[in-house]
Amino acid sequence: MFRRLSSLSYALERLLDLCNPLEEREKIQIKDACGRVLASDVLSPENLPSFNRAAMDGYAVRSHETRGASQSSPVRITEYVRVRTGAALPEGFDAVVMLEDSFLRGNVLEITAELTPYRNVSRIGEDVRSGDIVLSCEHRLRPPDLALLGAVGIDEVEVFKTPRVAVIPTGDELVPRSCVPAPGEAREINSIMICSYVKLWGGEPQLSGVIPDERDAIKEAIKRCTGSDLILVSGGTSVGDRDYAPGVLDEMGELMVHGIRLSPGRPTALGAINGTPIVCLPGYPVAALASLYLLVRPAVKRLAHLSDDTQRREARLSRKIPSRPGYITFARVSLRDGIAEPVMVSGAGILSSVARADGFVLVPEDLEGLDEGEKVEVHIFE
């Protein structure tokens, strides 16, 4: 039996307290920077544009010479320069008249619209001025940001390092994926799920080999993760006589949570060793998935300076979702045309239930389930 079950919100709070956004930074080229987070403000070394630029095809003119021009009383000028979009405005000119507002008669240009100064001109520094902050510290770089950086001549940026997340699968019964398990054995499959999610969420997974259910072996495996920003131990987290992970955590550091009122996902533990946060994930894959989404995802995102918004969709339940009062239920649903259909299976080990699901709904702990027709928020599985 668990000594004391924690609420999910308490567990998350403790975990996030342990996960400080990384301060380490590195310089990388902008071509590799998509999705990374700036570790300092980026100041533009240049004006953009760096010259007064024609914003239209037409003629560069002096705006004051067009005063009073209209369709009915065109103005005629003799000093003008033909320019194309993007061209530098020649010295001494301050506006561009569009082709449709002008007519060339021999050497004389007839203009049928009055122009204000810098009409149809992108002025020096109109987009960005030299010294401006183009992008601020903590900004996540998206493709148009890379274009903006490129536009002002920046090829390298300082970004926060990617959190290193150690993944330690444990269990005597586990065999490599390539083996055929004998009775009593199981393929080690949680790590491919854990590592893939860590990558998607902005971390760098560092996978260890499978560790047997032995106190010392687990200790050694954890000790080898000194450089990690977060340690995930998979399996051996419950209260059986060979569930060593929480005890090892207690011995080596501080065990803060063991057992969460989350279904599936109860046998989750967390704490810290020398300031490094550790989450012990249940071995049952659906329970592991629940803990990954509800604890590890926000933790990795926080370490990486990323917001932890999941993609969500509103939907109505096609059927009741039963739940265990006192527990937050991680209910898998499939989604079609705004209708969420609960994937009805109970076992925390039934991975095929996730294959049929598009996302999950959380049933709050103070409810005894959600009713048919109820409006729910579906978090889409990445």
Add this chain to the structure above:
Amino acid sequence: MFRRLSSLSYALERLLDLCNPLEEREKIQIKDACGRVLASDVLSPENLPSFNRAAMDGYAVRSHETRGASQSSPVRITEYVRVRTGAALPEGFDAVVMLEDSFLRGNVLEITAELTPYRNVSRIGEDVRSGDIVLSCEHRLRPPDLALLGAVGIDEVEVFKTPRVAVIPTGDELVPRSCVPAPGEAREINSIMICSYVKLWGGEPQLSGVIPDERDAIKEAIKRCTGSDLILVSGGTSVGDRDYAPGVLDEMGELMVHGIRLSPGRPTALGAINGTPIVCLPGYPVAALASLYLLVRPAVKRLAHLSDDTQRREARLSRKIPSRPGYITFARVSLRDGIAEPVMVSGAGILSSVARADGFVLVPEDLEGLDEGEKVEVHIFE
């Protein structure tokens, strides 16, 4: 002037008609398959579990021997086997009694709960039966799916090939990003945005060098893209005397759309050459971004067999968004606490406006803008 402007919906429909989901497939290892789309149903070669498995720590028993057991009248049995979670149920036993429902007195096991057959047992094939379809063709592989495939011993899957998207930047004024542009020149920056998005959206960008504004050079560049599934030409798409891209498309194949009632984004063209779809994207980066999101994104997603859901958030406008009637307006907004703040800039070239924006709102073409306080759907920029 554009001969005939098309609506965005017409343009999108024509483009999607040209973009058939790729039929080419390839075999890849599951460790590399996250985010890829299955090109065939995957049948399980095995039962999962492959043996009757204890789902709890406890004792394997014969369920019929527990008949009538309760707290007040325990049943005593002498044939049982201690099992741990995950162990194979020994031959001849059909249920597992939990530790809390049993008590060992010498060699006799006292049981205080009646068990039905297979209680606390994961039966052979309970999760997946041999021959079952575990995942269907067209399914996008997510981390738990990889775990499921691994669990049934599948290490390789057949997926659809990634669409190859040729990106051809054009423009006499363009210089490489590493250069300092002279007056009249500009750094070539659209391709880093286009290629980064193509990658995010599930395509494989194939970038060509910068092509000058010359009819034959553009033709040659397009001809070199024979293996591509989609061709994106950047720049030279308007109606100026050096905007050759749409004319080249018309000459080499079929120009279906030139000019879209989209602001910014009007000078977008599209069509096909020998069945390969081509989109000519405006050179102004914000206009290019609008066309990328509203046309290229759905096109790439369709080629890749992916759904084109963007991440969206509901919000209220902090201020009016003016718009040009008859045109769909691609309005950039920043987003905070459910309030969408329009980023007020007009120029299609003002890339810094996108840096300050979190996403975009589309103003329908039949409206003259959206009012302060109005509820809008914000598409979040990836």
